[in-house]
Amino acid sequence: MARDTLHGLRSSPRHALAKPVRPIDADDAERVAAVMTRFCEADPDPKAGFDDTDPFRLLVTVLLSAQSTGPTVARIAEALFSTVRDPAGMLALGEARILEIIRPVGLGPSKARNIVKLSAALISEHGGAVPRSSVAMRRLPGIGRKSAEVTANFAFHEPVIAVDTHVFRVSNRIPLASGATVDAVADGLARLVPERFKDGAHVWLFRHGRDTCTARKPACPRCPVADLCLWPGKEL
Ligand code: SF4
Numbered sequence: 731m732a733r734d735t736l737h738g739l740r741s742s743p744r745h746a747l748a749k750p751v752r753p754i755d756a757d758d759a760e761r762v763a764a765v766m767t768r769f770c771e772a773d774p775d776p777k778a779g780f781d782d783t784d785p786f787r788l789l790v791t792v793l794l795s796a797q798s799t800g801p802t803v804a805r806i807a808e809a810l811f812s813t814v815r816d817p818a819g820m821l822a823l824g825e826a827r828i829l830e831i832i833r834p835v836g837l838g839p840s841k842a843r844n845i846v847k848l849s850a851a852l853i854s855e856h857g858g859a860v861p862r863s864s865v866a867m868r869r870l871p872g873i874g875r876k877s878a879e880v881t882a883n884f885a886f887h888e889p890v891i892a893v894d895t896h897v898f899r900v901s902n903r904i905p906l907a908s909g910a911t912v913d914a915v916a917d918g919l920a921r922l923v924p925e926r927f928k929d930g931a932h933v934w935l936f937r938h939g940r941d942t943c944t945a946r947k948p949a950c951p952r953c954p955v956a957d958l959c960l961w962p963g964k965e966l
Contacts, residue, residue: 759922763923766931767927773937776937817850828845828860889928895916
């Protein structure tokens, strides 16, 4: 299996939808639960394939992942955290040096600025620790909904389903929650996915989109939820 990496989300994800979005209605609740049951049976204890034990490192890594590829982000995060341990260490490193290290991930100047602001806010407002809830994280500089929900889910097991480019695509195709925007899909997943599946849902859907229901050529003949998928473009 490919190594997990944090994955950015392009600003206009509509391109992933080769067919029109199908609205979800109340009758779909059973089908959504059946899909999640299938993923859960195949992988009952999904684990992120990277270090999720340090919430600060995870939050900064997610911030770095915006519009960047996973392997580059993993390499740059490793370099950045080879000397830094906490927000105070990040402030001591300073914006100029941070920028030097992170430049290969793209959008370096704004990301470096946000990492400094984020570190300062964690120290002044949260005693140097990352808050446990995604709602609180979303108030931090440079942290949007996806970043907050990935971190809260992986680091603290908050039952929220972060929507990245893979989750967005498969949610619309199957569909589990349909929508033309990330927020619409995230709100739909929050409403339709049963609570007991929410902790693992991001990892299941991310891996399904990365390994099976890929953007260009979904592997429908070997898809574990093909019988539950309503996508008009599926090929069996
Ligand atoms: S059947 Fe094909 S389109 Fe549907 S979820 Fe599976 S891989 Fe994706």
